[in-house]
Amino acid sequence: MSTVRYVCASEAAAMLGISVTTLYAYVSRGMLRSAPDANSKRRLYDEDEVRRLARRKKDGKRAGKVAQKVLDWGVPVLESSITLIADGKLLYRGRDAMELARTATLEEVAALLWECSARRVVAAPAAPLAAAQWSAWLKLWSDSAPLDRALVLLPAAAAQMPRVWALGRDAQLDNACALIRLLAGAMILAAPSNDPLHRQLASAWGVRNRAQINLLRAALVACADHELNASTFTVRCITSTGAHLFGAVAGGLAALSGPRHGGETARVAALFDEAARAADLDRYLATRLAHDEQGATAPVISGFGHPLYPDGDPRARLLLDLLDECASSRSPLADVQRLARTVRDTTGAEPTVDYALAAIERVLGLPAGAAFTLFATGRATGWIAHAMEQTADGRLIRPRARYIGAYQVNREVV
Structure with a gap:
């Protein structure tokens, strides 16, 4: 039986070529585990795990130089012209996504990502399904969570669409437009509509304030794409097998369901509830941090x-910032801002989009899960762009694995 050999923080950091502070950040992000030292207050690190992480880091540095031709059976690096994340900015096809979020609708951003005219998106048929059939489906699944409902209804709708397998440009765009409207309808229990998606969500949630409706629009645009996150890579892998658009997006939704991806907004909502009940916010955060560090x-x-x-x-x-401008005086905005300040002062960490979406849900008094609906509805437009790009590429995504288990040499397991 092999014995685990542990190294101290300074040794682990040296093996990884990083500072001890960065090592602690790796632990907090789940990239590396630490264990308590029985003889001191130090934390120790499994040497084999540190070495594996060092190899992955080395591979990661090489990955950007890997030619596209090895994608089929090599390191999973994809060339894409859709989204760039660099120098603290997010760009959609070379345009600042935050500037777009200030004025553009999700339909306009979809047109940018899909490389078609905005009119083509707006004027496309809402969905080639009988209204009575869709209504019956919604009624049947009305008690389900929005995500569960979407995971059932999108494949059901695909089975009724005559051109779901068509690869022509017009058919692709018609399917894409129908898909985002059906997805929104499934999430909010509404008939598919050509109305702007942010207005559909606002109507379903009873939001009538113009500035707050504008905030929903900005949130959808801000969530439209984020390069190769877990769900988007899933969509591209599924598309590379030749699956149709509805199947690929259903796969993206399934990936989004995990607590470390789309489920993060629900975790933030729980954080808000816990923080609101805490008699001392600083002590609550200190206790939580001390527990999580183990x-x-x-x-x-x-x-x-x-x-x-x-x-x-x-x-x-x-x-x-937009939420601050449109929140009512009786909303819990001050609590949301105080929590963000306290976490920043305690850890130095800044809020993510998940925090902002959950804050919008809480401050505007939206239904539970509205933050996830904003995220999923917006992100579907990016998934579709990646699916189209992958279809045009035409190759199967099949990266290799680095085997790290035991193997036999002269019949002896080593």
Whole structure:
């Protein structure tokens, strides 16, 4: 039986070529585990786990130089012209996403991402389904959570669409437009409509204030795409097998259901509830941080600290600013802002888009799960763009695995 060999923080940091402070950040992000030292207050690290992480880091540095031709059976790097995250900014096809979020509708951003005219998106048929059939489906699944409902109804709708497998440009765009409207309808229990999606959500949630409706619009645009996150990579993998658009997006929704991706907004909502009940917010956060430091695999505080934005998530910054401008005087905005300040003062971490979406839900008094609906509805437009790009590429995504288990040499297991 092999014995685990542990190293101290300074040794682990040296093996990884990072500072001890960065090592602690790796632990907080779930990239590395630590264990208590029985003879001191230090934390120790499994040497084999540290070495595996060092190899992954080395591969990651090489990955950006890997040619596209090895994608089928090589390191999973995808060339894409859709979204760029660099220098603290998020760009959709070269345009600042936050500037778009200030004025554009999700339909206009969809046109940008799908490389068609905005009129083409707005004027497309809402969905080639009988209204009575869709209504019956909604009634049947009305007691389900929005995500569960969407996961059932999108495949059901696809089975009724005559051109769901068509690969022509017009058919692709018709399917894309129908898909985002059916998704929104499934999430909010409404008939598919050509009305702007932010207005559909506002109507379903009883939001009538113009500035608050504008905030919903901005949130959808800010969530439209975020490069190759887990759900988007899932969509591209499914598309590469030749699956149709509805199947690929259903796969993205399934990936989004995990607590460490789309489920993060629900975790932030729970954080709000816990913080509101705490008699002493500083003590509550200190206790939570002390507990999580003992090996949690999730971020230390849900909704804070995005690895791609060391200086703060620009999506959260914009949405929280807009929320500040339109919140009513009786809303819990002050509590939301105080929590963000306290976490920042305690950990140095800035809010992420998940925090902002959950704040919008709480401050505007939206139904539980509205933050997730905003995220999923917005993100579907980016998934569709990636699916279209992957279809045009035409190759199967099949990366290789690095085997790290035991193997036999001369019949001896080593």
